[in-house]
Amino acid sequence: MGAPLFTVLDVEKTYRVGTTPGTGWFxxxxxxxxxxxxxxxxxxxxxxxxxxxxxxxxxKSTLVRLMLGLEPATDGRLLYRQVDIGQFxxxxxxxFRREVAFIYQDARGSMNPRMRIRAILAEPLRLYRLCSExxxxxxxxxxxxxxGLSADLADRYPSELSGGQVRRVxxxxxxxxEPKTIVADESVAxxxxxxxxxxxxxxxxxxxxxxxxLIFITHDLGVASYLCTRIAVMYLGRIVEEGATADILHRPMxxxxxxxxxxxxxxxRPLTASLKGEIPSPxxxxxxxxxxxxxxxxxxxxxxxxxxxxxxxxxxxxxTRRVACHFxxxxxxxx
Amino acid sequence: xxxxxxxxxxxxxxxFGLAIVGIFILMAVFAPVLAPYNPTEQNLEFALQGPxxxxxxxxxxxxxxxxxxxxYGARLALGIGFxxxxxxxxxxxxxxLLAGLLGGRVEWxxxxxxxxxxAFPEIIxxxxxxxxxxxxxxxxxxxxxxxxxxxFARIVRSDVLQVKARPFIEAARLMGVPxxxxxxRHLLPNVLSSLMVQAGIRISTAILxxxxxxxxxxxxxxxxxxxxxxxxxxxxxxxxxxxxxxxPGVALALLLIGLTLLGDxxxxxxxxxxxxx
Amino acid sequence: MLTGQSGPLLALQDFTLRRGAHAVxxxxxxxxxxxRTLGLLGESGAGKSTLAMALxxxxxxxxxxxxGSMVFAGTELVGLPETQYRALRGNRIxxxxxxxxxxxxxxxxxxxxxCEPLKRHLGLGPREATARAIELLTQVGIPDARxxxxxxxxxxxxxxxxxxMISIALACRPQLLIADEATSALDVTIQAQIMELIxxxxxxxxxxxxxxLHDLALASQVCDDIAVLYAGxxxxxxxxxxxxxxPKHPYTIGLRSCVVELDSEHLNPLVGSVPSLNEMPDxxxxxxxxxxxxxxxxxxxxxxxxxxxxxxxxxxxxxxPTSAPASAPVSxxxx
Numbered sequence: 001m002g003a004p005l006f007t008v009l010d011v012e013k014t015y016r017v018g019t020t021p022g023t024g025w026f027x028x029x030x031x032x033x034x035x036x037x038x039x040x041x042x043x044x045x046x047x048x049x050x051x052x053x054x055x056x057x058x059x060k061s062t063l064v065r066l067m068l069g070l071e072p073a074t075d076g077r078l079l080y081r082q083v084d085i086g087q088f089x090x091x092x093x094x095x096f097r098r099e100v101a102f103i104y105q106d107a108r109g110s111m112n113p114r115m116r117i118r119a120i121l122a123e124p125l126r127l128y129r130l131c132s133e134x135x136x137x138x139x140x141x142x143x144x145x146x147x148g149l150s151a152d153l154a155d156r157y158p159s160e161l162s163g164g165q166v167r168r169v170x171x172x173x174x175x176x177x178e179p180k181t182i183v184a185d186e187s188v189a190x191x192x193x194x195x196x197x198x199x200x201x202x203x204x205x206x207x208x209x210x211x212x213x214l215i216f217i218t219h220d221l222g223v224a225s226y227l228c229t230r231i232a233v234m235y236l237g238r239i240v241e242e243g244a245t246a247d248i249l250h251r252p253m254x255x256x257x258x259x260x261x262x263x264x265x266x267x268x269r270p271l272t273a274s275l276k277g278e279i280p281s282p283x284x285x286x287x288x289x290x291x292x293x294x295x296x297x298x299x300x301x302x303x304x305x306x307x308x309x310x311x312x313x314x315x316x317x318x319x320t321r322r323v324a325c326h327f328x329x330x331x332x333x334x335x
Numbered sequence: 336x337x338x339x340x341x342x343x344x345x346x347x348x349x350x351f352g353l354a355i356v357g358i359f360i361l362m363a364v365f366a367p368v369l370a371p372y373n374p375t376e377q378n379l380e381f382a383l384q385g386p387x388x389x390x391x392x393x394x395x396x397x398x399x400x401x402x403x404x405x406x407y408g409a410r411l412a413l414g415i416g417f418x419x420x421x422x423x424x425x426x427x428x429x430x431x432l433l434a435g436l437l438g439g440r441v442e443w444x445x446x447x448x449x450x451x452x453x454a455f456p457e458i459i460x461x462x463x464x465x466x467x468x469x470x471x472x473x474x475x476x477x478x479x480x481x482x483x484x485x486x487f488a489r490i491v492r493s494d495v496l497q498v499k500a501r502p503f504i505e506a507a508r509l510m511g512v513p514x515x516x517x518x519x520r521h522l523l524p525n526v527l528s529s530l531m532v533q534a535g536i537r538i539s540t541a542i543l544x545x546x547x548x549x550x551x552x553x554x555x556x557x558x559x560x561x562x563x564x565x566x567x568x569x570x571x572x573x574x575x576x577x578x579x580x581x582x583p584g585v586a587l588a589l590l591l592i593g594l595t596l597l598g599d600x601x602x603x604x605x606x607x608x609x610x611x612x
Numbered sequence: 613m614l615t616g617q618s619g620p621l622l623a624l625q626d627f628t629l630r631r632g633a634h635a636v637x638x639x640x641x642x643x644x645x646x647x648r649t650l651g652l653l654g655e656s657g658a659g660k661s662t663l664a665m666a667l668x669x670x671x672x673x674x675x676x677x678x679x680g681s682m683v684f685a686g687t688e689l690v691g692l693p694e695t696q697y698r699a700l701r702g703n704r705i706x707x708x709x710x711x712x713x714x715x716x717x718x719x720x721x722x723x724x725x726x727c728e729p730l731k732r733h734l735g736l737g738p739r740e741a742t743a744r745a746i747e748l749l750t751q752v753g754i755p756d757a758r759x760x761x762x763x764x765x766x767x768x769x770x771x772x773x774x775x776x777m778i779s780i781a782l783a784c785r786p787q788l789l790i791a792d793e794a795t796s797a798l799d800v801t802i803q804a805q806i807m808e809l810i811x812x813x814x815x816x817x818x819x820x821x822x823x824x825l826h827d828l829a830l831a832s833q834v835c836d837d838i839a840v841l842y843a844g845x846x847x848x849x850x851x852x853x854x855x856x857x858x859p860k861h862p863y864t865i866g867l868r869s870c871v872v873e874l875d876s877e878h879l880n881p882l883v884g885s886v887p888s889l890n891e892m893p894d895x896x897x898x899x900x901x902x903x904x905x906x907x908x909x910x911x912x913x914x915x916x917x918x919x920x921x922x923x924x925x926x927x928x929x930x931x932x933p934t935s936a937p938a939s940a941p942v943s944x945x946x947x
Contacts, residue, residue: 068509070505070509093511094511097509097510097511098511101510104502109501109503110502110503110505110506111503111506112503112507112520112521113525114524123507123510123512
């Protein structure tokens with residue numbers, strides 16, 4: 001199987017968001033803690049394509065930020081090629097930055113508005129000295145072509161491009177440094193359907209052709225299933241279900257995954273608001289299972305003990321499947 | 336550059352202001368060529384003469400040609416204006432960058448220093464610094480520059496904080512771009528653009544301040560052909576020889592109007608704060 | 613033009629909206645019967661939001677020029693004076709926008725904002741208005757409605773705010789509800805709840821609704837009828853099952869095949885993108901991207917004709933009247 005590329009070990013991330021008012025005049029209030037990540041355990045191998053699926057407050061964006069080394073974890077460890085990313089020396093960090101490329105959700109905002117596309121794409125090339133100065137222009141044009149953009153866009157500024165074009169440039173820039181992994185945050189959200197479809201095909205094709213590892217953040221199960229062979233469903237800072245895409249879509253075991261799938265709009269199926277209630281705030285999480293307040297199958301036991309993400313006993317032992325539920329559901333999801 | 340002109344030319348006021356300022360710049364640059372007389376050449380027999388064929392704008396109480404003095408005065412006004420703003424900008428840039436980038440105690444300390452400077456009206460500060468440094472053209476420039484450091488530092492710091500938080504800075508970090516290059520290539524260009532507009536607007540303040548200081552006799556030293564100074568000198572003769580104070584006064588007013596129009600136009604075209612571009 | 617009790621609630625006839633030299637909406641003809649829900653589908657630049665804005669009179673001369681006719685319950689809306697429009701808005705036509713946070717006034721409590729139309733249009737006194745407001749909030753699923761009346765919008769979550777918007781829109785029991793991307797900003801499980809709520813309220817009161825959507829699958833779940841717009845032109849309209857189940861217009865077909873579903877193996881996206889207003893072709897606006905375009909398409913605009921159970925505007929689709937006896941009402945108006 002080989003050693004995993006990314007390892008996330010019991011990672012926690014807590015933010016302090018103000019204080020609760022103290023009693024009386026002189027007592028300080030208790031700090032209010034936002035637990036964005038609450039014990040995440042994940043392994044990603046080279047060549048994997050995994051989708052982190054979740055709604056607001058799920059922690060998927062925070063997890064990725066931690067994995068990229070943008071912020072330190074409050075607890076737990078994050079490893080890249082078995083090395084703790086907090087312990088990188090300068091050379092290792094440079095390698096890490098080059099091998100792992102990130103595509104922002106706000107593609108236009110992730111580019112310097114004062115730089116032309118040509119300069120934006122050339123920057124990683126020059127930074128890592130991937131070619132001689134005379135070859136830079138050729139490479140830039142090749143990158144544009146690879147993402148299906150015409151060469152005359154090289155002279156424009158990001159503000160002059162359409163939403164779809166600017167996202168393609170973001171993909172091109174991610175590819176420029178010849179990375180091994182692409183991490184993308186909702187890269188196709190908010191786009192017209194046809195533009196989204198074009199971009200999805202592009203991403204899928206490129207990842208397959210170049211053997212890249214893909215980590216894709218999305219709230220859209222359809223996009224997740226199209227791009228990735230693995231799905232990890234997150235809820236309030238924890239992975240609640242994880243496994244092969246086909247497996248999860250066919251037989252989701254966690255009530256939240258089932259609810260999510262039912263809520264996902266689909267042709268020919270009537271509208272089903274299967275999950276009631278609001279998404280709770282990550283501040284002041286309840287004890288016990290975090291999903292219990294909305295779970296249609298919750299029993300009193302669920303409120304007492306926090307389920308652990310583990311392999312369900314009677315599932316196929318060969319399948320890499322994990323669920324965090326005391327009573328995972330065994331039946332196939334009715335369409 | 337092309338887009339610069341496109342944006343500016345859209346503003347009619349700005350073009351008008353540009354025209355006025357342009358004329359004064361030409362006057363300033365070509366003063367040695369255009370001025371018929373040496374501005375400090377005294378000719379007491381021709382003192383207090385009205386506009387005539389030999390002295391287009393008349394002469395003052397020392398027989399100096401008002402027209403020549405006015406031309407050289409333009410040079411001085413614009414020179415002091417640009418120089419003091421440039422120096423103040425440099426100082427403000429350094430302080431603002433340090434504060435915005437380093438944060439923490441450094442930022443706190445620097446900003447309290449800036450607060451102290453800003454607590455005083457600019458003219459009081461300028462007077463105080465002239466009192467310390469002495470009078471004279473260069474001293475005026477330094478005094479004004481110091482009083483400008485405060486506002487510029489604040490603007491730079493706030494711009495740096497704003498730009499620092501934008502996604503493309505973090506994206507550059509994620510790409511592995513070294514910090515120095517991020518500052519120079521990504522941060523500064525985005526900070527400087529709105530800063531330049533603010534600087535442009537300040538030039539008219541600088542000119543007004545220096546004229547004011549000179550008018551009160553605590554700016555440049557006579558017989559330097561400074562408009563403020565000339566207006567002060569002509570004050571005593573306002574009924575007899577109104578041209579001494581009159582023409583430089585009109586010139587000063589016109590230049591300030593031109594600069595203000597141009598500054599407003601630039602700001603409307605460029606400064607993202609005011610919603611332009 | 614049909615009027616009277618038995619006529620459609622809303623009838624557009626060759627409705628055109630021009631902004632400067634460009635026709636943002638180009639001779640749109642469609643009708644909506646009482647009690648039915650209509651989905652306006654299309655991508656950016658289609659004009660669907662523009663149409664919604666024009667319907668409620670928020671886009672009117674002198675900013676734009678309106679031509680053609682738009683009749684709501686017997687009243688011609690084109691050229692209607694603002695004073696008369698005000699009597700309609702919030703009263704007989706209700707509106708729900710996408711961004712509830714921006715649409716609710718942060719300076720007033722929820723109660724004050726719901727009571728405003730009640731007092732204004734229905735002339736209710738303070739006590740009656742408060743009672744009705746509590747009733748409305750409970751109806752839209754906000755728990756503890758009485759105390760929520762004193763809450764400010766920022767104290768509520770996104771889903772709650774949207775529910776408040778819905779209750780304001782429904783306060784005076786409007787005949788028509790217009791929802792412009794009302795759930796696009798919400799998480800998918802909340803989206804399902806909100807959509808279910810809107811549908812339930814609309815059906816219960818027998819009113820009609822127009823949904824402006826970009827999500828085709830969602831449209832198939834909530835709309836009885838669909839009208840597909842492309843660059844300001846109506847290209848296909850009819851019952852949702854017909855238009856989305858068996859589309860006839862090349863654009864609708866292309867759009868349908870772009871949608872990422874849970875079991876999508878391959879996406880066939882439309883090539884290119886919507887032409888800018890300056891580059892809009894004469895004739896059928898879709899001809900530049902249509903895989904089946906013939907020379908006639910770029911010169912002459914195809915008329916809207918009835919083809920079996922729906923209306924299509926395409927030279928390649930022949931006019932075929934409904935062969936089956938009209939058991940279900942053909943709710944798309946005749947030209």
